[in-house]
Amino acid sequence: MDKKLCNSSQDVEVRKGPWTMEEDLILINYIANHGEGVWNSLARSAGLKRTGKSCRLRWLNYLRPDVRRGNITPEEQLLIMELHAKWGNRWSKIAKHLPGRTDNEIKNYWRTRIQKHIKQAENFSAQTSSGHIDQATTSSTQTCNVMNPMETYSPPYENFQSFSGPFPTETNENMWSMEDLWSMQLLNGN
DNA sequence: AATTGCACCAACCGCAACCCA
DNA sequence: CTGGGTTGCGGTTGGTGCAAT
Numbered sequence: 587m588d589k590k591l592c593n594s595s596q597d598v599e600v601r602k603g604p605w606t607m608e609e610d611l612i613l614i615n616y617i618a619n620h621g622e623g624v625w626n627s628l629a630r631s632a633g634l635k636r637t638g639k640s641c642r643l644r645w646l647n648y649l650r651p652d653v654r655r656g657n658i659t660p661e662e663q664l665l666i667m668e669l670h671a672k673w674g675n676r677w678s679k680i681a682k683h684l685p686g687r688t689d690n691e692i693k694n695y696w697r698t699r700i701q702k703h704i705k706q707a708e709n710f711s712a713q714t715s716s717g718h719i720d721q722a723t724t725s726s727t728q729t730c731n732v733m734n735p736m737e738t739y740s741p742p743y744e745n746f747q748s749f750s751g752p753f754p755t756e757t758n759e760n761m762w763s764m765e766d767l768w769s770m771q772l773l774n775g776n
Numbered sequence: 777a778a779t780t781g782c783a784c785c786a787a788c789c790g791c792a793a794c795c796c797a
Numbered sequence: 798c799t800g801g802g803t804t805g806c807g808g809t810t811g812g813t814g815c816a817a818t
Contacts, residue, residue: 602787602788603786603787603788603811603812604786604787604812605786605787624802624803624804625803625804626802626803638803638804639788639789639803639804639805640787640788642804642805643786643787643788644786644787647786647787648786675806675807675808676806676807677806677807678805678806678807689805689806689807690785690786690787690807691785693807693808694784694785694786695784695785697784697808698783698784698785699783699784702783
């Protein structure tokens with residue numbers, strides 16, 4: 587998992603892959619004390635063997651206290667579809683209209699849930715196509731185009747209800763609740 | 777019970793835009 | 798104006814868990 591990137595000047599070790607609990611705590615602590623600042627120097631000053639880029643991503647997508655995870659509501663889903671119809675794959679722009687949601691989460695959600703069903707609907711309309719307008723294939727400029735596939739699709743909200751974020755398990759050391767992390771951070775006296 | 781295939785998500789990568797000396 | 802460093806974005810990939818067989 588660890589990699590060494592040969593750096594002619596310093597030969598700095600750079601960690602990649604999943605973040606450990608210790609790393610998360612270090613990052614949370616450091617930002618709580620010093621604020622966000624310049625990510626590359628933040629990573630160095632905090633003693634993290636990560637790139638600034640990696641720290642930024644981890645913070646924005648996972649550690650930030652206001653980040654909401656899982657439980658995409660039907661309203662949010664509708665909004666995502668509307669905004670995607672308007673703007674296309676401008677995930678960060680879309681994310682700005684969904685408080686607490688990250689572009690990464692919305693992008694993943696779109697690709698794994700919505701896009702899949704649009705494709706299915708395309709295939710369906712292709713098979714039965716004789717008289718059908720291929721709405722889903724026309725460029726997404728109208729909300730209703732994207733809505734159609736969903737009429738035959740009941741989203742797995744039930745699944746979401748049982749998922750409310752990463753919880754600690756014996757099998758995955760990378761899974762713990764943000765409440766755990768933040769309370770640990772508080773216990774550290776900061 | 778074991779194996780396989782699929783769905784999901786976290787994190788990486790490359791590139792473009794931005795900032796500043 | 799320019800070049801180097803940083804940030805932000807979108808696409809992609811690898812690992813994991815779960816359902817189906």
